[in-house]
Amino acid sequence: MKKPFFKRYTRRQILFYLKRAVYILIAWVLISNLLFFYEFLTLYSNGVLDSSYDFQQAFRANLIVAISAGVIGGTLTVNLMDRWLRNNAFWKALIYITITYVIGALVVSTFGALYYYSEELGLPFYHEDVLEAFKNFFRTWLFLKNFVVWLFIVIGTLIVLMVNEKYGPGVFPDYLLGRYFRPKHERRIFMFADIKNATGIAESLGEKKYFNFLKDFFRDIAPAIVQSRGEVYQYVGDEIVISWKMKHGLKSGNTIRCYYNMKRMLAYRKGRYMGKYGFFPEFKVGIHCGNIMVGEIGQIKREIAFSGDVLNTTSRIQEQCKVYNVDILASEVFADLAYTLPKGVVKKDLGDETLRGKKEETGIVTYIKE
Numbered sequence: 001m002k003k004p005f006f007k008r009y010t011r012r013q014i015l016f017y018l019k020r021a022v023y024i025l026i027a028w029v030l031i032s033n034l035l036f037f038y039e040f041l042t043l044y045s046n047g048v049l050d051s052s053y054d055f056q057q058a059f060r061a062n063l064i065v066a067i068s069a070g071v072i073g074g075t076l077t078v079n080l081m082d083r084w085l086r087n088n089a090f091w092k093a094l095i096y097i098t099i100t101y102v103i104g105a106l107v108v109s110t111f112g113a114l115y116y117y118s119e120e121l122g123l124p125f126y127h128e129d130v131l132e133a134f135k136n137f138f139r140t141w142l143f144l145k146n147f148v149v150w151l152f153i154v155i156g157t158l159i160v161l162m163v164n165e166k167y168g169p170g171v172f173p174d175y176l177l178g179r180y181f182r183p184k185h186e187r188r189i190f191m192f193a194d195i196k197n198a199t200g201i202a203e204s205l206g207e208k209k210y211f212n213f214l215k216d217f218f219r220d221i222a223p224a225i226v227q228s229r230g231e232v233y234q235y236v237g238d239e240i241v242i243s244w245k246m247k248h249g250l251k252s253g254n255t256i257r258c259y260y261n262m263k264r265m266l267a268y269r270k271g272r273y274m275g276k277y278g279f280f281p282e283f284k285v286g287i288h289c290g291n292i293m294v295g296e297i298g299q300i301k302r303e304i305a306f307s308g309d310v311l312n313t314t315s316r317i318q319e320q321c322k323v324y325n326v327d328i329l330a331s332e333v334f335a336d337l338a339y340t341l342p343k344g345v346v347k348k349d350l351g352d353e354t355l356r357g358k359k360e361e362t363g364i365v366t367y368i369k370e
Helices: 011-045 055-087 090-121 128-137 141-167 171-176 198-205 207-227 246-268 270-276 309-324 332-337
Strands: 184-195 231-236 239-245 283-297 303-307 328-331 345-353 362-369
Touching (some): 011 055, 011 141, 055 141, 090 128, 184 207, 184 309, 198 207, 207 246, 207 270, 246 270, 246 332, 246 362, 283 309, 328 332, 332 362
Antiparallel strands (some): 283 303, 328 362
């Protein structure tokens, strides 16, 4: 089967990673300059500096080191460190990150020190006096102090990125700004995706193998979710709850496109699933939209939670997939808003249905790819 076309990075992802790298660059340059001015004012106020001290030269050298560290650090954080944290145990990723940091710190310090001593002595960087001063620099307390300080800055940056991954792209800044400290109303789209015959598969595979089965399933459908601007709200056993802000989910048929892209990616990997587990993860989804309450919740463990009848209704719609013998069902409320559909996909009305626990009937539709 031909591999589904998924760009390694979509335009949105490129902008997201580029913006993150720029933020890291700006933050590190600001931190470096703050540390530089703090050290300068401390030394100046204690009368340590003499008339031979060249402030402009020292500031330029610091700026070169800061920008170099920001560019290298931003690039490595986005492309390597983030990937290591995703694909390895934390202790192993930490070893990789530490080794990379040591190499990066030596490279940046080399450029900074060679520039500084070349300017201070008025000699080319390859002159033996410059090289001698350069070698002595790595034995000074200044280098050791900066090495340790920047190690903590790098680790702090990674912790912030990891917390951002926990909440999802774009959610952590809202959390920091207290946007959800008080509950507020939002209109959102929800998709409940549930693996078919999950109980039977779990009994056949056993706990450990079934866990890896779910892990592979959630990993393989992730690109489809990200590229449709979806947000993973919850993993509940063999079920995943995906959410969209209304404008993102309706744009270009993103919600329905996400469903078909998930199926395509899994179909491409069917051989691997059958060879590894003897089972293939087929799934069914229910889709609905409407008003919900969103806010921070919990005392021992805090998280951003959604609540409202929309979630219950979405779950009930998904249950009807077995009744109608289809893999996708959506409410008529959603379908009336989602008039833009992926190419080749058409809507089919199934009439009204009284959902479990509901008194009023709900209009149900399914989607068919021609």
